Amino acid sequence: MNLMKIYVSLLVSLPVLITLSLVLGGDPPPDRIKGFADARVLETPSSLVTTSSNIEVFQRPAAPVSNITSSNSAENVLPEVELPTQMPKEDKLYGGLLAPGFDEGACFSRYQSSFYRKISTHKPSSYLLSRLRSYEQLHKRCGPNTKPYSASLKQLKKKSNGKSTSASHECKYVVWIANSGLGNRILSITAAFVYALLTNRVLLLDPGKDLPDLFCEPFPDTSWLLSSHFPIKSHFDKFDQTSPRCYGNMLKKTSNSSELSLPSSYVYLHLGHDYDDQDKLFFCDEEQSHLGKVDWLVMKTDNYFVPSLFLMPSFEQELNKLFPERETVFHQLGRYLFHPSNHVWGLITRYYHAYLAKADERVGIQVRTFEPAGPGPFKHVMDQILACVFTEKLLPRVDEQKEPIVDIFSSGTPKMKSD
Numbered sequence: 157m158n159l160m161k162i163y164v165s166l167l168v169s170l171p172v173l174i175t176l177s178l179v180l181g182g183d184p185p186p187d188r189i190k191g192f193a194d195a196r197v198l199e200t201p202s203s204l205v206t207t208s209s210n211i212e213v214f215q216r217p218a219a220p221v222s223n224i225t226s227s228n229s230a231e232n233v234l235p236e237v238e239l240p241t242q243m244p245k246e247d248k249l250y251g252g253l254l255a256p257g258f259d260e261g262a263c264f265s266r267y268q269s270s271f272y273r274k275i276s277t278h279k280p281s282s283y284l285l286s287r288l289r290s291y292e293q294l295h296k297r298c299g300p301n302t303k304p305y306s307a308s309l310k311q312l313k314k315k316s317n318g319k320s321t322s323a324s325h326e327c328k329y330v331v332w333i334a335n336s337g338l339g340n341r342i343l344s345i346t347a348a349f350v351y352a353l354l355t356n357r358v359l360l361l362d363p364g365k366d367l368p369d370l371f372c373e374p375f376p377d378t379s380w381l382l383s384s385h386f387p388i389k390s391h392f393d394k395f396d397q398t399s400p401r402c403y404g405n406m407l408k409k410t411s412n413s414s415e416l417s418l419p420s421s422y423v424y425l426h427l428g429h430d431y432d433d434q435d436k437l438f439f440c441d442e443e444q445s446h447l448g449k450v451d452w453l454v455m456k457t458d459n460y461f462v463p464s465l466f467l468m469p470s471f472e473q474e475l476n477k478l479f480p481e482r483e484t485v486f487h488q489l490g491r492y493l494f495h496p497s498n499h500v501w502g503l504i505t506r507y508y509h510a511y512l513a514k515a516d517e518r519v520g521i522q523v524r525t526f527e528p529a530g531p532g533p534f535k536h537v538m539d540q541i542l543a544c545v546f547t548e549k550l551l552p553r554v555d556e557q558k559e560p561i562v563d564i565f566s567s568g569t570p571k572m573k574s575d
Contacts, residue, residue, distance in 0.1 A: 341458075
């Protein structure tokens with residue numbers, strides 16, 4: 157039994173250790189791409205050969221290419237990977253979720269990630285595809301480095317300084333503030349994007365410390381990242397439920413929200429796990445009519461609040477058209493929004509080929525405990541994991557008296573499993 161515990165402990169802890177080493181590790185050696193391990197150059201785009209109207213064949217490089225050591229080349233590097241020889245074009249674009257025409261060398265994962273996944277049985281609705289293309293045009297027209305964006309920033313700076321200005325600008329924005337861990341950030345960004353779709357706002361992200369290094373830009377010919385010179389960026393860390401511009405706090409000071417006079421420049425929305433009843437009024441239609449008059453909504457959240465949006469009458473019909481299968485919201489938008497940067501994609505593909513590629517089945521186990529400092533409940537948690545994975549035959553049993561063996565399951569076929 158001890159051998160079994162050691163075996164499962166190693167399987168569970170290895171991905172966690174790798175992740176922690178990436179997030180918490182110190183400065184990389186000078187001969188490595190910044191923050192990540194070495195990567196290799198793929199064959200040039202000329203290796204892509206079209207053989208029919210809907211099939212693309214990828215020819216493998218004839219020989220390995222030497223390692224790239226310059227950080228300036230990080231946009232064009234990727235380790236050698238074993239790709240399938242052919243794949244339908246519509247699968248490469250996830251059924252139309254992804255827009256064609258991106259520079260593939262700038263973000264290999266955008267069009268290669270589908271090689272590593274089973275074809276989804278959940279197809280995006282045609283209405284969602286149409287709205288995504290419309291949003292991309294909106295973001296391109298109103299996003300950073302555009303005239304409407306620059307004009308809106310000038311208005312924001314004047315209004316936040318208490319100066320009178322003209323009427324609200326034509327483009328409106330929702331700003332997401334980096335908060336909590338990576339998993340929570342991915343979920344909350346997705347929720348913020350759904351809200352932006354529903355309200356015809358442009359979603360912009362506070363990049364925090366690492367977001368630009370982790371993900372590619374999701375929208376063509378524009379950026380979703382705020383610059384370090386954003387006029388109210390210095391307030392981001394100070395925003396909380398007691399902030400004067402916090403919507404929930406402003407509601408506490410009035411008995412009738414219809415009489416509330418909101419600043420047209422910006423309002424802070426506190427939608428974190430500790431939000432109170434006044435903060436939650438954000439999910440009421442009446443409050444949305446007030447917030448619609450504000451140019452900039454600044455949101456701090458670590459929640460996936462999409463289910464609450466489905467409960468709002470003003471949004472429900474539109475959401476049902478976008479996502480006829482409600483449970484697929486993150487399934488579709490996760491594939492649309494989040495594409496690992498080239499150096500992260502190199503790590504992912506190397507890990508995949510080292511530990512997962514030859515497995516018949518793959519099992520993911522996430523272990524989270526929220527215990528104070530000390531030994532913690534590790535043994536209790538491991539006992540639970542062992543009982544589950546062996547009872548449900550998720551991992552092979554090991555004979556303590558012999559070399560590790562692979563179970564023969566009911567099908568009679570040996571199964572190799574990875575965790």
